[in-house]
Every structure is written in structure tokens, then in C-alpha cells.
Amino acid sequence: MNEFLKNKNVLITGASSGLGRELAFQVAANGGRPILVARNIEALKETAGQVELEYERKCAYYPCDLSDFDAIHRLVEMLKAEQQTITVLINCAGFGLFERAEETPFEVTKEMFDVNVLGLIKLTQELIPVLRNNRRSHIINIASQAGKMATPKSAVYAATKFAVIGYSNALRMELAEQRTNVTIINPGPIATEFFERADQTGNYLKSVGRFALKPKKVAKKTVKIIGTEKREVNLPRSMNLVSKLYQLFPVLIEKLGKKAFMKK
Template identity: 50%
Template sequence: MKNKDLEGKTVVITGASGGLGEYIAYKCAENKARLFLLARNEDRLNRVANRIREEHGIDCTVMALDVSDLRKIPSIFERIYEEVEAIDVLINNAGYGIFAEAEDLKLTDLERMFSINVLGLISCTKAVIPSMRKRQFGHIINIASQAGKLATPKSSAYAATKHAVLGFTNSLRMEMVRFGVYVTAVNPGPIRTEFFRYTDPEGAYLENLGRVVLEPEKVAEKIVQVIFTKKREINLPWWMNWTSILHTLMPNTVERLGRKAFFKK
């Protein structure tokens, strides 16, 4: 998989210490991008960065950042701008979720989901907007979810955060098109990553889904392929996206027919 336009470009990835973010980093490195990897766990970031340096000889910088700490985000991006003239691509990948019915949802979990999934994403985006507008160049990619299109039981709060991400992304796209900056939303279904170790500790959800679970490397390939293109959205898998479209057209029917499947979490 090649995206020649990435060579020599600066890419910032949040949540890059594992899961989808880690694979996006590897795919960008294959295309010779200059990488800044952000996440809470610096040891795990260094593991990813060392592999990239050894396999691709790519310049790769790690910076510890919890995107829920909104006060630290501006200083992190200031440090990046001290090292490079511009950020060409921002991939907002950091995410957090908990499966629980609304009655059982802890407010601390709710607060953390919105802090990471929404406020952290918006804050990171705001840090790159002025430069991208001035240069009239750049690409912002926000990792949302199919849950942002079709909410299901036990994911009310998580779905709410992803609805917010899609709303922000769609508005941002219209604002930034005037300056030649691309904005893409990525809406994957369940991906086989450590995300579900925290979201669903019992492991029943991925087990119930079986072979329909997405592999992170394949999703990362799709994302890297569309960098510096006008792609509005990436929706995976296709059939899950069609379910959300049908739900918009026939909500009662989809909820009735899909009730058993929706409760598999």
C-alpha cells in the first residue's frame, strides 16, 4: 500500500501506543512520513517508535499526553511546532469507551469518555487549525465510530460522544474547505484491539461478533490510503453502515428486527 504524497510530510497521531493508532503509525512510516506519536503510556510509545526506526529508518518523536488533560494539549503542540515548520496531518485516534446501560453508567466514566473522545479531539484540532488555514494545506482525520450513526443498547454514552465527533467533523469540513484543508471522519465497527479490554472486560462482545470484527491493520490501510484526498467518510464494514442508513429511513423496523443482535454486548 503506497501513498506517495505522504513522503516527508509531518503526521501527528493521538492514541498511538497501541491498537488502531499503532497500525496507522506503521502504515505512515511505510510511506516515509515524519511522525509524532502521542499517548499516555510513554513506554509503549517508545516500543512503537523503536520498531518504526528499526524497520523504516523514519524520524519518529514520542510525547506523553493524556488528551483528557486539556490544559496540556496546547503546550504539546507548541513543542511539535518548535521541531517542525508545520503539521500536515492530524489523526485524532485517542478514544475511550465503557459498555453499560444508562442506569448503571458511572458519572466518572461518562466524564472521561467526553473528555477524551470529544473535548480532547476538539482541543487537538484547534491546535492545528490556524497553521493549516494559513498554509491552505493539511488533513484532519477524526476516528469516530459506527456507534455515532446507530446507537445501540449499553452504548448510550459512548454513542453520544461519537455523535458529537461526527457533528464537529461535519461542521469543520465545511469551514476548512474554504482553505483547501481536508477533513475526514472514520466510522469503523468493532476492531480487534485492546479497546475492548476496558470497554467490555468479560469479552462477550467480540466473541459474539465472531468473524465480523475488523482487523486494525486493514482499517489503518484504508485510512492512510485516503490521506490528502477529498474522502468525506470511511465506513467499515459496509453492511454495518447500510444498517445505519436503513435505521435513518425505517428506525422502528431496524430496532425491532435488530433487537437481539443489538443486545449482544
């Protein structure tokens, strides 16, 4: 049990499915009050109902398209009007598409940056004054191992996650004085609905097999560090080791890993 979360409001984006949905369950299991944000109102309603049924925790939800920056502003104003204090922000919303760079439609590139990066930045910026009202608060940004080591057919997705990591590292230093910690979660592939759009062939998840992470495991690891000064959580260990080696020996790793990298 993470005692820091007891009766704390935790806003989670991308909460209608996948990792975001599992984060809602784990926050509630640890005594927190999830506030769910996503585009799909029916899925949000179902998730909120399930949280309340299983954990007897109040679970508010707000439909919001994170590529609509005006909608993000309206969301924050609504939260303020309803006097919803936010202690923890988990930016989990995002999507990818496994395509060669030259074949990725530019409108998809723009959408990916709008959701994965600009929407995250806009919501975070709007909520910083709200978080400042707490004695201690926490921002958790779900990035990716792809943001530490880019591979073929994920150029745009990797670029968005590199941006999230860079933004988070600078933000951590800026917010240190107001005691708002910033943590980056860098998971490898997670067996969720993410791949229904990212890889419609279904081949990638099959190729990584047992190395694919379970969303519940990632959610538990994430919730465990809320309220701490942890900088990063990197999963799985094997992929984290490869990404560290890549920082030291990029040419060698690209040569040795070429066959595996091309499996997407």
C-alpha cells in the same frame, strides 16, 4: 503507495496501541513521518522504536493526556517551538465502556467526553493555524458506526461519537477555503485493546466473531485516503448498510435487530 504522504509529518493520537499504533506503521510505510501522542510513554517509545527499525523513518513521540486540556496546549506549543510542521492530524485516541446508561459511573461519562470529544476538539482547534501553513492539509477523525446508529449499553460512547461526527461535518465546511480537508472514519468493532476496558467479559468480540475488523485493514483504508477529499470511510460494508437503513427505517431496524443489539 500514497505519494501525498512522502516526507509529511502526521500527528497521531492514541498511538501507543491498537489502531493508532497500526496507523503509525502504515504512515511510515507510505513515506510519511509519524508523530505519536498518547499517555503511556513506555508504549510510545516502543512503538516509535519499532517504526524506526522497520521503516527507517524518524518517529517523534510526545506523552500527553488528552483529558488534560492544559497539557494539550503545552504539547502544541512544544511542537511549534521545535518547528514541527504538521500536515495531517489523525485524532484516534478514545475509549468506551459497555454499561447500561443508569449504571455508567458519571466520572466515567465525563472522562469519556473529555477524551473522545473535548480533547479532540481542543487539539484540533490548537492545530488549525499550524495546518493552515500548508498548501494542503488533512484532519482525520476516528469516529464509529456507533455514531451513526446507537445500540444498548453504549449510550455514552455513542453520544461521544455522534458529537465527533457533527463537529467534523461543520469543521469540513469551515476549513474548505484553507484547503484543509476533514474526513470521518466510521469503523465497526475492531479487534484491539479497546475491548479490554469496554467489555471486560470478552463476550462482545466473541459474539461478533468474523465481523470484527483487523486494525491493519482499517489503518490501510485510512492512510489510503489521506490527501483526498473523501468525506467518510465506513467499515465494514455490512454494518454501513444497516446504519443507512436505520436512518430510513429506525423503528423497523430496532425491532429486527433487537436480539443482536443486546449482545453486548
